[in-house]
Amino acid sequence: MRRFPEPISNLVAAFSALPGVGPKTALRYVYYLLKQPKSDLHTMANSLRILCEKINTCDQCYTYTEDDRCPICIDSQRNDSILCVVEESRDISTIEATGKYTGKYLVLGGTLNPIEGMTPDVIRIKELYNKLEQENDITEVILALSPTVYGETTILYISKYLKDRQMKVSRLARGLPVGATIEFADEVTLGDALSSRKQI
Amino acid sequence: MRRFPEPISNLVAAFSALPGVGPKTALRYVYYLLKQPKSDLHTMANSLRILCEKINTCDQCYTYTEDDRCPICIDSQRNDSILCVVEESRDISTIEATGKYTGKYLVLGGTLNPIEGMTPDVIRIKELYNKLEQENDITEVILALSPTVYGETTILYISKYLKDRQMKVSRLARGLPVGATIEFADEVTLGDALSSRKQI
Numbered sequence: 600m601r602r603f604p605e606p607i608s609n610l611v612a613a614f615s616a617l618p619g620v621g622p623k624t625a626l627r628y629v630y631y632l633l634k635q636p637k638s639d640l641h642t643m644a645n646s647l648r649i650l651c652e653k654i655n656t657c658d659q660c661y662t663y664t665e666d667d668r669c670p671i672c673i674d675s676q677r678n679d680s681i682l683c684v685v686e687e688s689r690d691i692s693t694i695e696a697t698g699k700y701t702g703k704y705l706v707l708g709g710t711l712n713p714i715e716g717m718t719p720d721v722i723r724i725k726e727l728y729n730k731l732e733q734e735n736d737i738t739e740v741i742l743a744l745s746p747t748v749y750g751e752t753t754i755l756y757i758s759k760y761l762k763d764r765q766m767k768v769s770r771l772a773r774g775l776p777v778g779a780t781i782e783f784a785d786e787v788t789l790g791d792a793l794s795s796r797k798q799i
Numbered sequence: 800m801r802r803f804p805e806p807i808s809n810l811v812a813a814f815s816a817l818p819g820v821g822p823k824t825a826l827r828y829v830y831y832l833l834k835q836p837k838s839d840l841h842t843m844a845n846s847l848r849i850l851c852e853k854i855n856t857c858d859q860c861y862t863y864t865e866d867d868r869c870p871i872c873i874d875s876q877r878n879d880s881i882l883c884v885v886e887e888s889r890d891i892s893t894i895e896a897t898g899k900y901t902g903k904y905l906v907l908g909g910t911l912n913p914i915e916g917m918t919p920d921v922i923r924i925k926e927l928y929n930k931l932e933q934e935n936d937i938t939e940v941i942l943a944l945s946p947t948v949y950g951e952t953t954i955l956y957i958s959k960y961l962k963d964r965q966m967k968v969s970r971l972a973r974g975l976p977v978g979a980t981i982e983f984a985d986e987v988t989l990g991d992a993l994s995s996r997k998q999i
Contacts (some may be wrong), residue, residue, distance in 0.1 A: 601896045604864055607854065617831060633888075637815075640851040644851070646806070648823075650829070651991060688830070
C-alpha cells in the first residue's frame, strides 16, 4: 500500500473516477498540479464550481447550456422543419462544425442498450415523439447516431415508429472516411460505399 | 471550430493542461462530470482547493506534507545514518511500499537535464550537500534514481562529489524485473544481471 498525505489521496480518488483514468494516472495528474502555480489550481477548482452552478439543460433540445434555452433553439434563422437527433450534447458541436446543417437538434442522452439499463424509457425517445406531435412544422427527422450496434438498434427502433406516422426519416450516409485506404476498409463499409456510389 | 458553453470550454482548457491530456480527452472528462451528481463536482473542486491550501514541502526532506515536517522526518524510529535520494516526492511512497528501507529521504526535485533547464542549481543538489555537511550521523547515501540517461548522469555527478568526501555511496541494483522473460531483456540489463549474479 502506498500512502500519501490526505489532500493528495482525496484528489487522486476524485480524478480516478474520470473515464480511462486509473489511480496511477490520477496520481500523475495530482503531482503535475502540485508543481504548478497555486493560481492554476484555483482556476481549475473555480471552473469546476462554475460548471456545477451554471450549466443547465436546454428545455427544447436537452443540450447543455448556460441559460434555460440554448443559442440554437432561440435562433430564429434556423430551419424549424428539420430535426437532427443526436446521442450526446457534444455531437451537436461536431455537426455544427461541418457548417452543413441549419436545422434544430434533440439530444437523446444515449442509445438503446438494455444490458446497460438504457431502455426506451431511460433515453429521451418519449420526448422526441412528444416534440414531433406538438410541432407540426417538422417534416424530416435525421437520426444522426453512430453506426455502432447500439446506434443502429436505436435508429431501427425510432425509424419504425416514425415511418408508421408517415414522417420522413433519414440517417447519416455510410462510406469511406476521408483519408481511408480501400485496403483496410471493412466489407460492410466498402459495400455501402459501392452501392451508394456517386456519379462524377 | 467546435463551440461549447463557456463554463465547459473553461474547464476543458484547465484539464487540457494535465500531462497526456489533449482537448478531446479533456472534453470527455467534462462531459463525464456533467453526467455525475453535482456533489461529485463539488467534492473534486473542494479537493483541489484543499490540495492548494494544505500541502506544504517538508523542511527536512522536501517531500509534500500537510505539516511543516513529514511523518518520516519526525519519526524517531527511522535510521538517521542512511539517506535515500529520490527524484520526486511520489518515489518515497513507492520505496516505502517495499517495506525494506528504514532510513530517511531527500527529494531532489528532478534529474540533471541541461537542455530542459534542469541544471545542478535547479534541483536540490546544494541542499543535499548542505545536509550531509550538517548531519554527521549520515554514513551512507543511496542514490535511488531511475536508470535513465538523466538519472545516470545525476548519479554520476553526485557520486563523484561524495566519493571525494569519503562518503559511502550506493545505487539501486540493475537486473531483470520480476516477471520478465530473458528473450526480451536488453543487453545492458542482462549483462548487469549476469555480472551481479547471486549464489543460490
